[in-house]
Amino acid sequence: MTAHRIMIVDDELDFGTTLAERLELRGFAAKAVGGAEEAMAALAAGWCPDVVLLDLMMPGVDGLATLDLIKQHDPGIQVIILTGHGSTESGIIGMQRGLFDYLMKPVDIGELIARINEAGAK
Amino acid sequence: MNKPLFRAANYPLFCGLSDRDLCPKARYRCMRNSLLIVMLAITLIPLAITSGLNFIQYQQLLRDDSQANARWNAESARATITAYLEKLEAAITVVIDTHTFEDLSDSNRLEHIFRQLKKEHQGLVDLSVVGPDGIQSAYVGPYRLAGKDYSDSLWFHKALARRMYVSEVFTGFRNVPHFVVAASKKDPYSEQYWVLRASIDTETLDRFLALADTEALEDIFLLNDSGILQSGSRYHGEAMKNFQLTRKPKQNDILISEEMRGGSNFYRAVSRIPNTPWLLVLDQQGAEARKIWLIFKERLLLTLTLCFLVSGGVVVWLSRFLAGQFREADETRDTILSETEHSNKLASIGRLAAGVAHEINNPLAIIGEKAGLMQDLIGLDREFRHREKFLDQLASLQNAVVRARTITHRLLGFARRMETSLTLVQLNDILKEVLSFLEKDAAYRNIHVILQLQADLPVIRADHGQLQQVFLNVINNAIDAIRSDGEIHITSRRENHKTVMVAVSDTGPGIAPEILKNIFEPFFTTKGNEEKKGTGLGLSITYGLVQKMGGKIEVSSEVGVGTTFIITFPVYSEGSEGEINDRA
Numbered sequence: 253m254t255a256h257r258i259m260i261v262d263d264e265l266d267f268g269t270t271l272a273e274r275l276e277l278r279g280f281a282a283k284a285v286g287g288a289e290e291a292m293a294a295l296a297a298g299w300c301p302d303v304v305l306l307d308l309m310m311p312g313v314d315g316l317a318t319l320d321l322i323k324q325h326d327p328g329i330q331v332i333i334l335t336g337h338g339s340t341e342s343g344i345i346g347m348q349r350g351l352f353d354y355l356m357k358p359v360d361i362g363e364l365i366a367r368i369n370e371a372g373a374k
Numbered sequence: 375m376n377k378p379l380f381r382a383a384n385y386p387l388f389c390g391l392s393d394r395d396l397c398p399k400a401r402y403r404c405m406r407n408s409l410l411i412v413m414l415a416i417t418l419i420p421l422a423i424t425s426g427l428n429f430i431q432y433q434q435l436l437r438d439d440s441q442a443n444a445r446w447n448a449e450s451a452r453a454t455i456t457a458y459l460e461k462l463e464a465a466i467t468v469v470i471d472t473h474t475f476e477d478l479s480d481s482n483r484l485e486h487i488f489r490q491l492k493k494e495h496q497g498l499v500d501l502s503v504v505g506p507d508g509i510q511s512a513y514v515g516p517y518r519l520a521g522k523d524y525s526d527s528l529w530f531h532k533a534l535a536r537r538m539y540v541s542e543v544f545t546g547f548r549n550v551p552h553f554v555v556a557a558s559k560k561d562p563y564s565e566q567y568w569v570l571r572a573s574i575d576t577e578t579l580d581r582f583l584a585l586a587d588t589e590a591l592e593d594i595f596l597l598n599d600s601g602i603l604q605s606g607s608r609y610h611g612e613a614m615k616n617f618q619l620t621r622k623p624k625q626n627d628i629l630i631s632e633e634m635r636g637g638s639n640f641y642r643a644v645s646r647i648p649n650t651p652w653l654l655v656l657d658q659q660g661a662e663a664r665k666i667w668l669i670f671k672e673r674l675l676l677t678l679t680l681c682f683l684v685s686g687g688v689v690v691w692l693s694r695f696l697a698g699q700f701r702e703a704d705e706t707r708d709t710i711l712s713e714t715e716h717s718n719k720l721a722s723i724g725r726l727a728a729g730v731a732h733e734i735n736n737p738l739a740i741i742g743e744k745a746g747l748m749q750d751l752i753g754l755d756r757e758f759r760h761r762e763k764f765l766d767q768l769a770s771l772q773n774a775v776v777r778a779r780t781i782t783h784r785l786l787g788f789a790r791r792m793e794t795s796l797t798l799v800q801l802n803d804i805l806k807e808v809l810s811f812l813e814k815d816a817a818y819r820n821i822h823v824i825l826q827l828q829a830d831l832p833v834i835r836a837d838h839g840q841l842q843q844v845f846l847n848v849i850n851n852a853i854d855a856i857r858s859d860g861e862i863h864i865t866s867r868r869e870n871h872k873t874v875m876v877a878v879s880d881t882g883p884g885i886a887p888e889i890l891k892n893i894f895e896p897f898f899t900t901k902g903n904e905e906k907k908g909t910g911l912g913l914s915i916t917y918g919l920v921q922k923m924g925g926k927i928e929v930s931s932e933v934g935v936g937t938t939f940i941i942t943f944p945v946y947s948e949g950s951e952g953e954i955n956d957r958a
Binding site: 264266267270271273274277278309335336337341343344347348353354356357358359360361366367370 | 731732733734735736738739740741742743744746747750751754775776778779782783807808810811814818838839842
């Protein structure tokens, strides 16, 4: 199985980079960006992920708006919300907009990888 | 604007003095007593006044009636005596007009006339002719009075002076009380007056007066202006006895006066009998002595006593009831205020908790990831000197992160159930939304979710988010119960015209009856030994939310077969809105 390309969009860069490093240790190609603009710039530059791990509460463009931008760019990219500010409502709204899954921080790495693999296999 | 809420016990009307000094129990007792006094006054005072007025009014009516009755009886007796005398006078007038002195001085002729008169006029004792010199020239009667000289008698002179004269009662030569009706006539030859005289005994008067006897009549008698009884009296003795009147009427008036005798009152009617020297005196019982008055007093007293007892009883009951209701209302109000305050506090705590949880989750995630990366790196470096010790420490750190995460997630769940916003929702849509959230987890565990949703399910009025939480909890529980490899059947349908229901059945291990009965109680959990420890709040919160939205949740389970949760909600209609709002 080919290792999936993972983009982590989170304004907490310390979290994003650490998680990216851990995923890379597990054979994924991972990239951490600090917000929607950086993410869209990376996509435009041709760094195309299979799965995006997206924070919900970010300054400027929030997670759900970023989800819409990513889906507009490439509907095939699977997005998993990974947030500390989760609520049932935002999860359901995300699901309705093509979200693959919704996870609450802090998350167990094993569970996260299982979801990433499911999303990547879709 | 802070308008103070009504609180019955705070009103001084009910407590008189400041209620601050009284304990709550004494305050309501005081209120009850005040209500009792006020209501007793309101009901009994008008009753007493009305009864008093009735008493006085009826007494006055009876007095008026007694007076009228006395007057009527007096008039009636006077008319009887007058009629008797007028008839007798008319007869004597006829006799004297149709005969001469010589004619009537003939004893046989006089006797014949006497017999004729006696037939018509009861009480007639004798008939005589008295000449101008006062010597009785002829006499027919039971006494030996022929030849008697009446020249010194008052009646003789009065008879001579008038054409017709009725005398006072006197005893005369016969020594028996009697009166005379005498007519005089001028002899055409001698041009002197002679007299035809008829004597009537007083028993005749007594008989006539006795005709006036009625229930209320005390005494009736005749009296002359000098105070000599002209007839027998029940209280003042026989004829010729003395009795003085305090007041006498003028002319033909009837004088009514109220007198006291032996502690009881009576009415005295006094009237003059025309063309006689007599006064008719009639004594009649006063109103207070009459039987009808005694009956009225007895009935009034009985009615009043009954009314007092019934009103008193009702007022006592009502004051107790009202004080109880006030107390209950105050307590309910206090409870509602306290609950609202508590609820507001909880909502504030909820918002605070949510904020804290959100803010903590991010640094917690960084700690978790950093620790995880360290674990990864140390795990890869088999040469690292303190590898095992570091891995142990990092595992502890991860455990602490997991514990902290459980707490923050719990806080978020607590915060989520605080706020309510009612909208019209379609249960099928909610179920599909929730399932979209859970189906991956279910699929991951090889659990098949089978839906049987009624297409035209009526809408209900509920909080969208809370409804999602309800079904999330129930379906999550089903997934947790099955763990892996099983089925969840979700059915929705309209039960009747008032309710819709959703049934969630799982093929899990089922729940033992002793656990089932406690399943909705707060902090009751069966997940204690498992890795994912339950808070014991999930189903309790679910139960509370369903109740709050006007619904009902029931559970049935069979060990080894599975568990079914049935949740029913009232169908939305104009009428049901208020009920749900009240609960919300």
